[in-house]
Amino acid sequence: MVAHAYTVAFEGVEARSVEVQCAVTPGLPAFSIVGLPDKAVSEARDRVRTALSSMAIALPSKRITINLSPADLPKEGSHFDLPIALGLLAALEIIPKDAVSQTCALGELSLDGSLVPVIGALPAAMAAANDDRSLLCPRASGAEAAWVGACSVIGAASLLDVVKHFNGQSVLETASPGEVTADPTGRDLRDVRGQERAKRALEIAAAGRHHLMMIGTPGSGKSMLAARLPGILPILSPQEALETSMIHSLAGLLDEGGISRQRPFREPHHTASMAAIVGGGRGAKPGEISLAHNGVLFLDEFPEFARAVLETLRQPIETGEVMVARANAHVKYPCRFMLVAAANPCKCGYLPDPARACSRAPVCGEDYMARISGPLMDRFDLRVDVPPVSFTDLDLPASGDTSQSVALRVQAARDIQTARFEHISGLRTNADTEGQTLEEIAHPDAESRALLLRAAERFGLSARGYHRVLRVARTIADLEQSATIQRPHIAEALSFRLPVGASG
Template sequence: MSVFRVDSAILTGLEVQRIGVEVDVRRGLPNFTVVGLAKDAVRESRDRVIAAIKNAGYEMPTMKVTVNLTPVTMKKASSHLDLPIAAGILIASRQIPPPPAGAVFLGELSLDGTLRPAAGVLALLDGLRDASAVVVPEGNLEEGRLLKETARRVPPIRGLAHLSGLVYPIEKLKSASGRRRRTPEPRDRHETDFSEIRGQHLARRAAEISAAGGHHLLLVGPPGTGKSMLAQRLPTILPPLSTQESLEVTKIYSVAGLLDETRRLTVRPFRAPHHTLSAVALIGGGPTSLPGEISLAHGGVLFLDEFPEFPRSCLESLRQPLEDRRVQISRAAAKVSYPADFVLICAMNPCPCGYLNHPTRACRCSAMDIRKYLNRVSGPILNRIDLHVELAAESPAVILSGASGESSDGILKRVRAARDRAVARNGGEDRVNARLRPSEVRALCPLSDECLAILQAALRKMNLSPRSLEKVIKVSRTISDLAGAADIQPEHILEAVRYRAMDQA
């Protein structure tokens, strides 16, 4: 009889859960059993492990093999457990020596005994900083090196045949895995620029305010007025991700299996899903609770074009993430949480045909059609969007003129300066004005009597909700930061009120 324990780990969202793989090999009828709330992906590993052990040149014990996954109260659904199960069997049957104390094994096996690159390794390594060594597939080596502080304790292996090398020092293991590939520099340059947009000065100004304060933006206008162009260029006026933001975004893409193994993400994400997507694809979930579009847009921009055409269930599911900047996915098997701190940019037409109030084209929609179209976006969702801007069709003279607008670099300088002022005042690297809590709004956004009088008039005329009023104050705070003003001025309040077009509709 021989019993051995191998340490491993799985992910619940971005949180690392330690798993103990206990292997018991004893005399008896040949049998291979996995217990401990193993789900289908883990139960199916029995056949993979048996084939991999034989094809790697080892012998599968012709004895009773029992594998227990601890803690037994947690459901396990990860192919990361293939390697620790196989290693435990080989160690318990004395075919390979035990690994160094505190070593953690991660990896999915192929039938020939080689290891396949696994999703989520970066997030796992970040949560296993206290492990003495983390054994990963060689295909995940470059991903593991994105965490510089863990590079010396991540020994990669190609397959089960290399497990015996674990008795060597980690430095020798690394050199045995082949030469380190050169990691290319991340590409921070954008292929688009704000100078390509002709006219639309109000929308350009709103985009600058959105970038400076992290405010959500709704663009309403006829087809061809530049709504999509403007949204696609918003990332060009956002500052690069900070080190902590870059790590968090890269971990999300690693869990989703979308990470380019050669580099850490430094450019803010831009996600533009089609309006036929499902609520699960937008919010996240599915059998393995993967991150959705709102989490893949974390730290960047989520662009929803043709906003009213999205299913009502998708739009309403945005309520909580827009407020909390996180999404909680609750299923019968588990509850996972992903960050979802993004700038939402929405674009829509003013009516079904798109030409309401167009200067040269007649609208074909009835009043009932227009009302039904606008009602596809609920009041609570509109209430959560800080800036509402109406775009008008530009004249042919403006469109055909050779004059280009201000470049993204010029706008970015003002955005950086405004964000620096907000961070210094609000405290914290990520404390842009859109993230201020109600108590902080009162403390950090003092209003003069003249500003209060303007707000009271807007309340009476536009029937603003308390949330809309708070967003007006936050936007005016951002406008004052862009102007370099110490306090909010009446003209800042007036401009912020102007960006509540849908409240006036």
């Protein structure tokens, strides 16, 4: 007698449907799981047997075979425990087969039969909705999965609760979506003394999702500025929140089912490996660039990162996605992030100060910045000097715009871009535009074009650099609510594009 249950296997952010076929046949007593399971799935037979024993359910002295179909798809993770147990209970006619076949299940079993939360409940709910099934998961994962809304999500505390539910003895309630979590940083842009030019660059970068490079001496405020970037970014749209949360669900970063509307801000250490930044390792897990999807990736001490790691960023920056290729897996993750990098001007950090610079200046600065390749540096839309702040400026009272006032301007500019790209698939911000679309939205007047051409010729701007200046100018015009790109917009965009000065 064969019973069928359903679950999912994860390939990147995609959850593929898996049919769990359970057969109890005459023969020597055995419990085998086939269908390309990994070690965690193979060990499910011991967890399932002990969990059933805790419910006073003894397995028959027959041959039990569990087949995970499709058989050529790798199955990884402990979330196969619950569907295997359901298939076995249905094959033993303890619960109705038809009810099990209409449910997608995932969850890890403890030895006492309780259900342990697992990663991936959100993408699993998406797959269940596509297959027109309900989702059965641990109670702690129910609030997360319920955000999908397109399918019924049932959270259970134990396997015994599941049996009672399917037999109609004690029907479980449908899970409700978790609360939207808030992430108030309490860090205000007004706390930063001076650095008005760097603050302006931060505002432009936030408004158009432009990549930003900050170069300055130690203690000048680069990390302090970057830490205040989340406070001026717009909240995630519902679609963006779902995209980001699916990746965080696979990484186990969602907190008790709460989906955050705050944009992710990831700041890995410069000792991070390539697999940690780009993704990979066991199971080809998402890396920092994918965890920063729709948010910010802040790389402090940028030249200190391994050269190979930095070079792998070039393609994801352009395409907005990364393919993690391994011998047994090829997984694609989205990674449309805003890159913010900070660097000292040289190894000692005091190149602009003759009194404190090392004896190798200025050669040390050239050697240090040479760790960043030209093609990678060309991908930064904005480059800004962050000079040291004098002690007299530190004694002055806080002044300038608050994060709240800057955030309002950024949101207004983003609203313009949302309306502009409403009917264009794949485009959300000015930084995403290219080709004919860029020519249409960023068409400068004759005077502005003449200025841009002279600057491109004099400073040797690449074709990529030329287009990035246009994108930044379009964002500056949006911040000023201007329908056309004018000469001051081009001039300011160029000022952030040209090589930094002595301190950078």
